[in-house]
Amino acid sequence: xxxxxxxxxxxxxxxxxxxxxxxxxxxxxxxxxxxxxxxxxxxxxxxxxxxxxxxxxxxxxxxxxxxxxxxxxxxxxxxxxxxxxxxxxxxxxxxxxxxxxxxxxxxxxxxxxxxxxxxxxxxxxxxxxxxxxxxxxxxxxxxxxxxxxxxxxxxxxxxxxxxxxxxxxxxxxxxxxxxxxxxxxxxxxxxxxxxxxxxxxxxxxxxxxxxxxxxxxxxxxxxxxxxxxxxxxxxxxxxxxxxxxxxxxxxxxxxxxxxxxxxxxxxxxxxxxxxxxxxxxxxxxxxxxxxxxxxxxxxxxxxxxxxxxxxxxxxxxxxxxxxxxxxxxxxxxxxxxxxxxxxxxxxxxxxxxxxxxxxxxxxxxxxxxxxxxxxxxxxxxxxxxxxxxxxxxxxxxxxxxxxxxxxxxxxxxxxxxxxxxxxxxxxxxxxxxxxxxxxxxxxxxxxxxxxxxxxxxxxxxxxxxxxxxxxxxxxxxxxxxxxxxxxxxxxxxxxxxxxxxxxxxxxxxxxxxxxxxxxxxxxxxxxxxxxxxxxxxxxxxxxxxxxxxxxxxxxxxxxxxxxxxxxxxxxxxxxxxxxxxxxxxxxxxxxxxxxxxxxxxxxxxxxxxxxxxxxxxxxxxxxxxxxxxxxxxxxxxxxxxxxxxxxxxxxxxxxxxxxxxxxxxxxxxxxxxxxxxxxxxxxxxxxxxxxxxxxxxxxxxxxxxxxxxxxxxxxxxxxxxxxxxxxxxxxxxxxxxxxxxxxxxxxxxxxxxxxxxxxxxxxxxxxxxxxxxxxxxxxxxxxxxxxxxxxxxxxxxxxxxxxxxxxxxxxxxxxxxxxxxxxxxxxxxxxxxxxxxxxxxxxxxxxxxxxxxxxxxxxxxxxxxxxxxxxxxxxxxxxxxxxxxxxxxxxxxxxxxxxxxxxxxxxxxxxxxxxxxxxxxxxxxxxxxxxxxxxxxxxxxxxxxxxxxxxxxx
Numbered sequence: 001x002x003x004x005x006x007x008x009x010x011x012x013x014x015x016x017x018x019x020x021x022x023x024x025x026x027x028x029x030x031x032x033x034x035x036x037x038x039x040x041x042x043x044x045x046x047x048x049x050x051x052x053x054x055x056x057x058x059x060x061x062x063x064x065x066x067x068x069x070x071x072x073x074x075x076x077x078x079x080x081x082x083x084x085x086x087x088x089x090x091x092x093x094x095x096x097x098x099x100x101x102x103x104x105x106x107x108x109x110x111x112x113x114x115x116x117x118x119x120x121x122x123x124x125x126x127x128x129x130x131x132x133x134x135x136x137x138x139x140x141x142x143x144x145x146x147x148x149x150x151x152x153x154x155x156x157x158x159x160x161x162x163x164x165x166x167x168x169x170x171x172x173x174x175x176x177x178x179x180x181x182x183x184x185x186x187x188x189x190x191x192x193x194x195x196x197x198x199x200x201x202x203x204x205x206x207x208x209x210x211x212x213x214x215x216x217x218x219x220x221x222x223x224x225x226x227x228x229x230x231x232x233x234x235x236x237x238x239x240x241x242x243x244x245x246x247x248x249x250x251x252x253x254x255x256x257x258x259x260x261x262x263x264x265x266x267x268x269x270x271x272x273x274x275x276x277x278x279x280x281x282x283x284x285x286x287x288x289x290x291x292x293x294x295x296x297x298x299x300x301x302x303x304x305x306x307x308x309x310x311x312x313x314x315x316x317x318x319x320x321x322x323x324x325x326x327x328x329x330x331x332x333x334x335x336x337x338x339x340x341x342x343x344x345x346x347x348x349x350x351x352x353x354x355x356x357x358x359x360x361x362x363x364x365x366x367x368x369x370x371x372x373x374x375x376x377x378x379x380x381x382x383x384x385x386x387x388x389x390x391x392x393x394x395x396x397x398x399x400x401x402x403x404x405x406x407x408x409x410x411x412x413x414x415x416x417x418x419x420x421x422x423x424x425x426x427x428x429x430x431x432x433x434x435x436x437x438x439x440x441x442x443x444x445x446x447x448x449x450x451x452x453x454x455x456x457x458x459x460x461x462x463x464x465x466x467x468x469x470x471x472x473x474x475x476x477x478x479x480x481x482x483x484x485x486x487x488x489x490x491x492x493x494x495x496x497x498x499x500x501x502x503x504x505x506x507x508x509x510x511x512x513x514x515x516x517x518x519x520x521x522x523x524x525x526x527x528x529x530x531x532x533x534x535x536x537x538x539x540x541x542x543x544x545x546x547x548x549x550x551x552x553x554x555x556x557x558x559x560x561x562x563x564x565x566x567x568x569x570x571x572x573x574x575x576x577x578x579x580x581x582x583x584x585x586x587x588x589x590x591x592x593x594x595x596x597x598x599x600x601x602x603x604x605x606x607x608x609x610x611x612x613x614x615x616x617x618x619x620x621x622x623x624x625x626x627x628x629x630x631x632x633x634x635x636x637x638x639x640x641x642x643x644x645x646x647x648x649x650x651x652x653x654x655x656x657x658x659x660x661x662x663x664x665x666x667x668x669x670x671x672x673x674x675x676x677x678x679x680x681x682x683x684x685x686x687x688x689x690x691x692x693x694x695x696x697x698x699x700x701x702x703x704x705x706x707x708x709x710x711x712x713x714x715x716x717x718x719x720x721x722x723x724x725x726x727x728x729x730x731x732x733x734x735x736x737x738x739x740x741x742x743x744x745x746x747x748x749x750x751x752x753x754x755x756x757x758x759x760x761x762x763x764x765x766x767x768x769x770x771x772x773x774x775x776x777x778x779x780x781x782x783x784x785x786x787x788x789x790x791x792x793x794x795x796x797x798x799x800x801x802x803x804x805x806x807x808x809x810x811x812x813x814x815x816x817x818x819x820x821x822x823x824x825x826x827x828x829x830x831x832x833x834x835x836x837x838x839x840x841x842x843x844x845x846x847x848x849x850x851x852x853x854x855x856x857x858x859x860x861x862x863x864x865x866x867x868x869x870x871x872x873x874x875x876x877x878x879x880x881x882x883x884x885x886x887x888x889x890x891x892x893x894x895x896x897x898x899x900x901x902x903x904x905x906x907x908x909x910x911x912x913x914x915x916x917x918x919x920x921x922x923x924x925x926x927x928x929x930x931x932x933x934x935x936x937x938x939x940x941x942x943x944x945x946x947x948x949x950x951x952x953x954x
Contacts, residue, residue: 046241095125143350167205183384259603316357352382421505517550537865564617579801678798735768785816853883871901887918
């Protein structure tokens with residue numbers, strides 16, 4: 001048969017490929033004169049156009065190896081139709097070419113053609129391994145699972161009966177062995193594949209990058225990210241143009257929440273091979289992760305389905321889009337989804353992959369209730385699948401149904417012991433088994449009794465205070481008891497890692513608490529390895545809002561709204577870093593909108609973006625309250641509960657279109673920022689930019705002064721002095737230039753001159769912040785407290801979002817022993833920082849000293865919400881309760897204080913006194929006896945004991 005190579009290919013591309021091949025071959029070692037070997041080296045190295053050129057003349061000579069190589073070079077460039085024509089022209093007598101045609105037909109969903117080509121290949125060569133693989137896959141996609149299993153087993157038997165001496169054959173055997181191992185629970189086979197078979201393939205052909213790629217896919221399947229990453233890097237080192245590898249890199253990047261890298265890798269894959277189905281599925285998955293359901297569906301229908309209209313991986317994704325777009329509670333049955341399911345199951349009555357893909361997509365959108373039946377269906381009709389069981393177990397864990405989760409995870413582990421998430425979650429269950437359980441009216445709390453008994457007591461009390469209020473506020477009460485799980489150190493592993501594994505199956509979640517909508521898990525603040533204390537009460541309230549709003553809306557609430565409500569419910573002023581972000585981002589227009597805000601939580605590119613997302617979400621809530629009233633918060637929740645999107649929900653709940661709402665919100669932010677500060681700080685421009693600005697406008701005093709300030713920061717004193725004096729010659733009271741000069745005077749120990757310069761230039765109406773801060777600091781150093789306080793207070797008034805002025809005022813009032821003013825400043829600092837334990841303890845102490853017992857109790861309680869194991873706030877709370885004549889409660893707190901610090905004689909004495917007031921003489925005697933053992937000469941103890949004995953006489 002004559003091989004017609006010309007018509008299918010672009011002539012210019014073929015000529016270019018031939019030229020590149022000649023150049024490439026010319027650069028190789030002269031001793032290697034095997035043209036097929038040279039062409040394959042180009043192919044494996046990703047030089048596809050050159051490989052095409054090298055294979056073409058050999059293919060025209062009817063060499064089947066060259067035809068196969070040429071077809072693969074074409075496919076790698078997205079020229080699948082040309083590859084089919086090339087193969088078809090030469091396939092009749094050659095089993096490998098028939099097998100390749102079968103593979104390509106299967107990949108494009110033409111199963112009858114794939115079957116015919118498989119039969120032709122196996123008729124020519126009963127050991128044609130790729131044909132055996134495709135035949136097994138055809139059986140799988142038709143629901144003939146027993147036949148498929150025998151096909152996978154045939155590949156293993158061939159390996160066991162023959163000396164396999166080429167890398168490609170080992171790849172087909174590896175694919176069959178992996179599938180057989182999954183279906184028959186032969187977990188040890190995976191270790192053999194990654195440690196023996198694929199390394200053997202690389203020994204046979206060191207540049208055979210698919211061996212690294214297949215090993216990487218197995219590691220990805222098991223959530224073994226480090227090893228997957230190593231294998232992918234090795235594959236790309238051999239072939240940087242392997243589109244399949246770039247797709248796998250994108251999958252790994254998504255797992256690591258690096259969406260920018262994922263997008264880059266997917267775009268690279270599509271550029272290399274626009275007909276690679278996996279690349280378009282990856283692009284659709286990124287749109288899904290971006291909450292763009294319509295965009296996901298468009299990509300699937302326009303790009304993925306034309307490549308293979310019967311792919312269960314593609315159709316499962318389409319079904320998930322239908323479920324979200326058409327599956328609202330108030331809508332009739334989903335006809336598109338029903339028709340799609342009918343079409344899939346008519347082709348394959350055991351379409352487990354379809355149901356599993358659909359369920360996994362719904363899981364990602366937190367549609368747990370909707371995902372579960374599809375997981376169960378996948379397990380029922382195709383029990384061979386590994387993934388559904390592990391996903392079901394993890395889904396049950398997120399729902400707080402741990403008994404069912406244990407059963408599912410044990411089954412998943414038996415099937416697949418190398419799955420990292422399953423392994424970690426089963427260990428979490430072991431840790432939970434060792435925990436104590438406390439039941440309250442509304443909550444079930446699990447905790448490590450050894451460390452967190454006290455924390456749990458206070459957390460239970462706080463949750464019972466919060467829960468009814470928030471349920472009433474949002475108009476919804478979850479039907480079941482929410483579950484709280486507090487993780488501390490166990491088995492030598494930090495509580496933070498156990499908490500992370502509880503939520504994700506992996507040990508590195510960057511938060512201290514999280515909610516699934518059914519439960520709240522938290523890393524214990526009492527963990528000795530915890531990096532810092534945090535306000536556990538505030539954290540619990542935040543996560544509790546998620547439990548309410550997620551269930552209230554059937555998980556349809558967008559991320560920005562549930563986070564905005566949660567932050568708003570925390571109360572307190574905005575953190576300083578949020579205000580700083582607003583001051584920078586609002587004027588620059590660098591803000592999220594409702595279409596992009598969710599990305600700030602799920603795919604933030606920096607900590608600033610993550611913080612800005614929380615800030616803007618809370619400000620959307622504030623704007624709704626200010627513009628539309630508090631009742632609209634519940635109306636918006638109701639709209640999401642009815643399954644509406646944000647574009648639909650805002651008009652219904654707020655009465656305006658989304659664009660109108662967005663414009664009003666931006667104006668709200670502009671007004672907010674305009675009132676934040678009356679001070680003009682240095683621009684913070686780079687040194688090079690300041691140099692250029694001064695060069696462009698040498699007479700501009702502000703530009704020159706900023707450059708002088710930059711020189712000062714670089715210790716270039718001569719240049720700083722020259723520029724500052726030049727500015728001051730024309731503008732004698734220029735504040736920033738004077739500041740530079742004053743700093744230089746201080747370097748010369750001329751403090752009085754520096755003070756005089758600063759006092760002479762300071763404009764009290766529009767002070768320059770550097771001048772104001774330096775002058776106030778010099779006044780404080782000179783113990784001129786009144787002047788220092790006046791200056792710092794001016795900064796606080798004009799620059800209210802900057803806590804540096806308030807912190808400085810605290811130093812002034814502390815040194816000046818001005819207790820009243822100090823209390824006012826500390827209160828502002830405490831409100832601004834919910835994790836500030838020091839200020840709260842100090843405020844409680846000061847309130848006690850002033851006999852403001854209710855205030856002291858409030859501050860002491862706030863301190864306990866940060867560190868429940870600190871004896872001091874327990875003691876101060878007890879003393880405050882005594883002052884409020886709540887003696888029984890006082891005794892409880894003072895007993896805890898003594899338990900935490902049993903060596904404090906004063907605490908024992910205070911406890912005894914409280915017990916007497918509470919009419920608990922036995923406890924009083926016990927405290928006094930303990931005190932005498934600790935400090936026998938403690939004044940007043942004997943007298944108290946004698947009085948107790950006297951009062952108890954009949």
